[in-house]
Amino acid sequence: MKKILIIIFTVFVSFGSFALSTTAALDSATSAYKRGEFEKSVKVYETLLSEGMESATLYYNLGNSYFRLKNIPQAILNFERAKLLSPEDEDINFNLALASGFIVDKVNPIPEFFVYTWIKSVINLFTVNQWSVISLSLFIISLLLIITFLFSGKVSMRKMFFWLGILFFLVSVLSTVIALKSRSFIVNHNAAIVMQAVSTAKSSPNDNSTDLFIIHEGTKVTITEELDDWTEIKLADGSVGWIKSKDIEKI
Numbered sequence: 176m177k178k179i180l181i182i183i184f185t186v187f188v189s190f191g192s193f194a195l196s197t198t199a200a201l202d203s204a205t206s207a208y209k210r211g212e213f214e215k216s217v218k219v220y221e222t223l224l225s226e227g228m229e230s231a232t233l234y235y236n237l238g239n240s241y242f243r244l245k246n247i248p249q250a251i252l253n254f255e256r257a258k259l260l261s262p263e264d265e266d267i268n269f270n271l272a273l274a275s276g277f278i279v280d281k282v283n284p285i286p287e288f289f290v291y292t293w294i295k296s297v298i299n300l301f302t303v304n305q306w307s308v309i310s311l312s313l314f315i316i317s318l319l320l321i322i323t324f325l326f327s328g329k330v331s332m333r334k335m336f337f338w339l340g341i342l343f344f345l346v347s348v349l350s351t352v353i354a355l356k357s358r359s360f361i362v363n364h365n366a367a368i369v370m371q372a373v374s375t376a377k378s379s380p381n382d383n384s385t386d387l388f389i390i391h392e393g394t395k396v397t398i399t400e401e402l403d404d405w406t407e408i409k410l411a412d413g414s415v416g417w418i419k420s421k422d423i424e425k426i
Contacts, residue, residue: 197228204236213243231261242274248392250274252368255426259361262299279391284411298357306354313347365398367423376416380405387416396423
């Protein structure tokens, strides 16, 4: 028993120390950013990410630091990563649009099927964690309604609580599906940002193959296939070609 208490105390102290050091690092990065020391703030934020810390705010702040350093592809990459975690954040979307204005390539996207756009807008209403909380809350409410139904005396009240319980349960299941879909979109997405100033897309994964088109840093692409040191990418306008894998970084 004594050993268990020592282990619990050690874990608690370690966790507390880690939280304090993380807070101190974030404060240090914020102070450096306010003083205009953007290279220092980038270094601190990158260190926190390498240690496993991840949040929309962290990526957003890192993107702002890179933007101040005029490193547009890194700024866009981190704004996109922040957007994945918090799709409807106005500050993130505004700064992403601002940074995207510096991209050389002007790609006209193919219009999406309206149903797909509608589904994405519903998923993006909340973050994964928020959808999870909504789902759990609705499930608990549905259980309370069912219990109330079981102990209610009046027939009319029993019917009302029964159908409300069923309704809340079904909505909680739907919220769970959306949370899982949102999580899957974050983990399994295949989007990337071009990090090289100029990259030539080839007709096949070979240096001697035909040049198809040129893309520039900051352009967002979709990864469709990977082979050795080459990656097949697709632009928003439907153009497809092979580029060197080192030219892009996955969001």
